[in-house]
Amino acid sequence: MKNINDIQLNLRSVLDVNLRLEVYKLTLEFKVPAVTSRHILRQKTFYYILVKNDKGATGIGECAPLEGLSPETPEQVENILEELSENVSLWDDYLREGLQGYSSVRMGLETALLDLKNGSRGTPFPSKFTLGADRIPINGLVWMASAPLMFGQVEHKVNLGYKVVKLKIGSLDWEEELDLLAQIRKKYPSNQLELRLDANGAFTFEEAQEKLEALAPFQIHSIEQPIRPGTPDLMADLCESSPIPIALDEELIGWDSTTDKGFLLERIQPSYIILKPTLCGGFQGATEWAELATQMNIGWWATSALESNVGLGSIAQWVYVQQNPMVHGLGTGQLFTQNVDVPIFLEHATLGWDATRTPDYSLIFELGERIL
Numbered sequence: 001m002k003n004i005n006d007i008q009l010n011l012r013s014v015l016d017v018n019l020r021l022e023v024y025k026l027t028l029e030f031k032v033p034a035v036t037s038r039h040i041l042r043q044k045t046f047y048y049i050l051v052k053n054d055k056g057a058t059g060i061g062e063c064a065p066l067e068g069l070s071p072e073t074p075e076q077v078e079n080i081l082e083e084l085s086e087n088v089s090l091w092d093d094y095l096r097e098g099l100q101g102y103s104s105v106r107m108g109l110e111t112a113l114l115d116l117k118n119g120s121r122g123t124p125f126p127s128k129f130t131l132g133a134d135r136i137p138i139n140g141l142v143w144m145a146s147a148p149l150m151f152g153q154v155e156h157k158v159n160l161g162y163k164v165v166k167l168k169i170g171s172l173d174w175e176e177e178l179d180l181l182a183q184i185r186k187k188y189p190s191n192q193l194e195l196r197l198d199a200n201g202a203f204t205f206e207e208a209q210e211k212l213e214a215l216a217p218f219q220i221h222s223i224e225q226p227i228r229p230g231t232p233d234l235m236a237d238l239c240e241s242s243p244i245p246i247a248l249d250e251e252l253i254g255w256d257s258t259t260d261k262g263f264l265l266e267r268i269q270p271s272y273i274i275l276k277p278t279l280c281g282g283f284q285g286a287t288e289w290a291e292l293a294t295q296m297n298i299g300w301w302a303t304s305a306l307e308s309n310v311g312l313g314s315i316a317q318w319v320y321v322q323q324n325p326m327v328h329g330l331g332t333g334q335l336f337t338q339n340v341d342v343p344i345f346l347e348h349a350t351l352g353w354d355a356t357r358t359p360d361y362s363l364i365f366e367l368g369e370r371i372l
Contacts, residue, residue: 004287005096011110014117015092021085022050026368028308034143044222044336046308047077047105047371048364051112054317059116060361061124062311065282069305071254072102078371082104087273099282100256106282109315121340122310122359124302125317126348130357136320137327139164139196140349144171147180147313154193162349164194164221164327170202174211181218190219194327201250208238216289218241222272225249236268247270252280257343262292272299277351279305287333290322303329307344316344316351340364 015272027045032343035040047063058135063081065072070082080102084091090293091109095263114124128134140152140157140278142165150167157165166341171175184195195218203226222245227234229251235241238245265273273293277286287304302319304312312331319328333339340363 004284004291005108007114007284007287010117011095011113012092014113015088016052016053017088019088019091020052021081021088021372022052023085023367024048024050024231025371026308026364027176028338030335031337032143033335034306034335037335041306043066044306045074046311047108048061048310048361048368049108049112050317051082051116053107053116057116058119059112059114059119060122060359061111061113061115061122063104063110063124064305064307064311065104065266066279066305069253069279070104071238072104077102077105081372084109088234094151101117101254103245103253103281103285103288106285107277107311107314109310110283118326121288122313123317124314125321127317127321130317130321130353130355132353134150134320135347135350135352137164137332138332139166139194139327141165141329142167144168145174147176150180151183152187158188158193160349164196165194166196166198166329168198168200170199173318175185181215185218194221195219196224198220198224199303200248201225203227205234205238205319209241212242212244213240215356222247224274225251229253232264232267235270236363239268239270247272247274249274249276252281256281258288258292262290265296265298267290269296270298272301275300275302277302277315278307278311279317281306283314286318287322290324301326301328304331306335307331309333309340309344313342313344313353313359316353327332338363338367344357 025047027043029043051059051063065077098312112122118126123130141160142153155163197220205227234302275286275289277283280286290300304315312333316330330351333344341360343357345352345354
């Protein structure tokens, strides 16, 4: 497992007053509008951080704030990136103090520095994965849609070899969602298919217990964020009584100090936590969450958050070095009509890295706008 001290030491080893920062802004279009519990996303804007040294080497990282979830706005992202570009001497302090409130910026800067340290090959976390010698098992994600379309997505995922499928719930009529789960379980019993649910805070506390009881007969592996974040006492009560293991997701956003993170987990005692480095403090923040959870016998897995291939590739590399055997919720690099050419690939419900290829970042420079 790559611990937080390893990451901090590696970051500091590459810091140098002669480093320079460039930033490119690029908007990508979704192939199909991404329907979430909060928005319908048709495009997404990314910031690519280029860290250059005086030897001509460049490390690249991605900053991908997510509308409605990231604590930082695009305007704030651009402001903090401008500050970083003007004063490299601040980087060490920023990284040690966590760039509080700027999780996506932290992840982008960490990725660029670690990429630079490891030879500017697009491998911030080199391992057997980046050598092409191993792959990462992932779940299949079923997007919100009509019940027939969601059932069709499940069938398609199973036919592709997925053993774990995650469904987002809360968009359909409740009885219709129960009927959908009944259909899925009739065709795919629990010994063939693991079902994970994501409620994105769709239930009120008053209705949550009843709804969890109704879901329990379908042998659900876990349910993410059944009630809205920011109510830790209510979530703790629900975790204690729920017939289905509960996973925290959005609940983790915005917590920076180790003490506060530990207090939150001790208070709520979830079965699992879901780590999104873009949203929960970059790689140092996600690693700290993972270490605290492991100490408390709380399970965890990682998911991506609609990053482009640069961010997805770095998250996958971080996941692999953690050596967590859980099936993870990583993307497949197939969301956008155009994407940065990074050698990540999908095969038999696993993500792999083609070590015979190197990343091609030309799309960033051809279609993106240099803003710093």
